[in-house]
Amino acid sequence: MISTEKVAILGSGSWGTALGTLLAHTFQQVTMIGLETDVAEDINTRHRNERYLPGLSLQNNIQASTELTSTLDASLILFVIPTSGMRKAVEALAAHPVPQDTVLMSCSKGIEHDTGTRMSEIIREHFPNNPLAVLSGPNHAEEVSLALTSCAVIGSKDEQLSADLQSIFSTPFFRSYTSDDMAGMELGGAIKNVFALAAGIASGLKLGDNAIAALVTRGLAEMTRLGTALGGQAETFMGLSGIGDLMVTCYSSHSRNNRVGKALGEGQQLDDIIANLGMVAEGVPNTKSIYRAARNAGVRTPLIDAVYSILYENRSASSVLKELLSLDMRKETD
């Protein structure tokens, strides 16, 4: 059993805050830890996080801090920060006396930029003995924070831990499932970011609904091909953390990655788009890491390569599209 006295959430951005509102139904105390002092002050004094989830009232049992020491008496610590900062954050936490029975859970989506390492693997490197899990699925913070119906998956190698977390992450509007395929879940959550960018680019180019349906379908084939080569199980990519997340990010305007892609398709410059977004779009750095992982694994990934050339080889979206449509003819299942 996990004590429901206190949960600590590393990352007081949009997803960390949405998870805070969800867990405030179950835990007596929710402590959010972020880098921004103004966000912590907003949460503590006004019960708001106007910067990341404007207009939302937070429950009174949610507090914020910028100090890692405020995680130490929590039974559960969630990591909900951009993947670019994960190793540093995990190292910083590991310098503190975190009890060995504290449950650690990654809720971030992406692989490490230079190494391709999954977030749970980074946590495991520094916390070899703690119970470890991941959370993923089609979950936009904007909707979970409004208590709109959502489903997610909890992944762990420890069945009892998954079951304990499943009951914690269950409310009348939030339903969770379990899986032991942490690799498949984390890879699906990382790879879908690239296709969400692609779907946004297609919208920006006004290609129409048929093109996006084709992209989601061929994207799923690519996600499964690459994800299984990197250690995930094929059926995981057919689930909530695979096709579920792929669909929500390819079709929803809440998706940060989709929004970045749309602006690119409309002809804006990547640096300007990122500067205006004010939140993390994991697909941007992850396109590079996933492209590299695909090359290292020798897996054919034409859509990922197309997004990579638009982002990192300065190619125009329309010329990349022309090239994609004139690739060698093949069977759908090849």
Ligand SMILES: NC(=O)c1ccc[n+]([C@@H]2O[C@H](COP(=O)([O-])OP(=O)(O)OC[C@H]3O[C@@H](n4cnc5c(N)ncnc54)[C@H](O)[C@@H]3O)[C@@H](O)[C@H]2O)c1
């Ligand atoms: N936003 C969503 O709907 C959503 C849903 C599911 C998963 N995710 C994933 O969750 C992760 C976080 O996304 P987000 O949208 O909340 O990002 P965000 O840009 O809204 O916020 C990021 C937060 O992380 C904090 N942060 C960065 N480095 C930190 C550190 N070392 N220690 C403590 N805090 C730190 C920042 O201060 C900021 O508050 C990403 O990997 C994203 O893909 C997001």
Ligand SMILES: O=P(O)(O)OC[C@H](O)CO
């Ligand atoms: O807004 P995005 O594109 O980072 O997607 C957020 C979540 O991953 C949706 O499940």
